[in-house]
Amino acid sequence: MATIKITHTLPEGTLVHGTERGDGTGTILGGRGGCGFRFSRDLGCWYLPHSRDKVSKTWAIGEAKRRLTEAGHTVVVEIDDASPGRDFxxxxxxxxxxxxxxxxxxxxxxxxxxxxxxxxxxxxxxxxxxxxxGQPILVGHYxxxxxxxxxxxxxxxxxxxxxxxxxxxxxxxxxxxxxxxxQHRENLPTTLRRIERLEAELRRMDRHLESMRVKAEAEAAAKRAAVRGAVLREWFRKLLRRPHAPVPASPGMIRMTTTREQTAGELAYWQEHVEKLKAEGLKVWGPGDFAKGDFALHRGRWFEVIRVNPKTLTVPWQHLGDHRAVLTVEAATKAQLTGGRLHTDRFGYDDIQGRMSAEEMAVKLAQPAPQDS
The missing domain is CATH 1.20.20 (F1FO ATP Synthase)
Known part of the structure; x- marks a missing residue:
């Protein structure tokens, strides 16, 4: 049996070297019931899809190593999650x-x-x-x-x-x-929603990294306290004001740190892209652009603003039976079937295409509708 090498780096992803045609590794790595790998003629080896510019998928690599080892192959795994990858x-x-x-x-x-x-x-x-x-088949004819x-x-x-x-x-x-x-990927509303998601992911990863760091320091302190003579050494350390040696990062912390750095790079790229779109004249709407009584354009239809929220605009419910181009609070109140309560919708600022004040809308509504010729 051959010696198979599984490597992972951020620029290249997860690759499998050392396989040959007919050695039985194809059914283990790919195909139905395999480990999810694919063979590339350009690379000349097996690769794990969607593994470039990402930390290693240890579960997939471990499963491939287990199956290949059970088949009699010698497997060597080299994982590098700490080295920087490509620029986003x-x-x-x-x-x-x-x-x-x-x-x-x-x-x-x-x-x-x-x-x-x-x-x-x-x-x-x-x-x-x-x-x-309409020519029929002549049954019995030659x-x-x-x-x-x-x-x-x-x-x-x-x-x-x-x-x-x-x-x-x-x-x-x-x-x-x-x-x-x-075009779809660099669309302004899509980019704004992506930025919001990336910012939330960064906050989540920061909290997770902090909890991992606290846990690692607590475990290191417990190990130091369990060693004989720890009390005396701790007294000397405080006397000489010497800090403890830094706790080595675990593989999980290394992968999380790398993922956070990549996410921060992606966030910076898309924020720069939004600034370029602003320079080109596109408007990014926010709560400071609207007030109660204004009208907001949402997917080709104007809605009266009932309330301005930090992330959304509250407007009349758009399924009240009034299908005109402008939906006001008065029209929505008349159209609703239930009495006493006005049903509302919330639209995010990334889905707003325009604004009009109440005075401008009144002038527009006062104009006669164009007649169809």
């Missing part, structure tokens, strides 16, 4: 380039399949045109067998043509999605 901006640029390559590749693939399906379908229609419309075989062949060929056209539509949709990858 460079990684994002690489993802955008791959999306452009996918769009071009999928577009060619879809065009080829759609052209093949249409060509086959038109060819079948031309061949079928030689049979008169042409019966040939006629049936021809119809069966055309049916199978039409099925192939339909599958080719469906495959072409599928790849065309994939190409369109790949073309809009960067």
């Amino acid at each position: 901006g460079k990684a994002e640029a690489e993802r955008n380039e791959r999306a452009e390559d996918r769009a071009e590749r999928y577009g060619v693939r879809g065009h080829r399949a759609l052209r093949a399906g249409l060509s086959r379908w038109q060819h079948n229609r031309e061949r079928m045109s030689h049979i008169p419309m 042409s019966e067998r040939r006629h049936r075989n021809f119809l069966d062949k055309m049916h199978r060929s039409d099925g192939i043509a339909v599958k080719d056209m469906e495959r072409g539509e599928y790849w065309a949709a994939r190409a369109a999605a790949a073309e809009k990858y960067r």
Whole structure:
């Protein structure tokens, strides 16, 4: 059996070296019931998807090592979660380039399949045109067998043509999605929601790191107290004012610290992207831009602001039966079926596209509606 090496670094991800075709590692690492690895012809080895620029997935690596060892292989694992990975901006640029390559590749693939399906379908229609419309199969005639075989062949060929056209539509949709990858990812509302999520993750990781640090220091103090002569050494340490040696970081703390650094880098990148969008003229709305009685534009419809909250705007419920372009508190009160209470909605500021004061809205509502010609 061969010696297999599993390595993990942030720039390269999790890779498996030393496997050969037919040695049985394929069924263990990949395939149905495998450990989730895939083989790359470009890399020439097995890799764990979505492992680049992330800390090691110890559960997947440990499961792969266990299965390979049980199969008789010698497995060596090298994990480096402390070394810095790629800059997030460079990684994002690489993802955008791959999306452009996918769009071009999928577009060619879809065009080829759609052209093949249409060509086959038109060819079948031309061949079928030689049979008169409504011509039945002459049972008992010498042409019966040939006629049936021809119809069966055309049916199978039409099925192939339909599958080719469906495959072409599928790849065309994939190409369109790949073309809009960067547009959707760098959209301002999406970016604002991503920044809010990253900030929450940073706060959570800071709390977790602090709890891990306190726990490690408590365990180190307990170990020092359990050693004979600890009281005397502690007295001398305080007398000489010497601090304790720093507690070595555990693998879990190393992975959490690395993840926090990567998250902070990603947050800084998207915050810079928002500043660029602001410089280009896009508006980032906030609670200081609205007051009670103003109108907010949400997905093509104006809503009267009932209350301004730190993260949301409270507006009348949008499903009250009034489908006009402007929903006011008065119209919502008349439209609601239940009496005494006004149903409301909350819209985040990342979903607001415009603002109008009450005076401006009154002028707009006073104007006559345009007549359809």
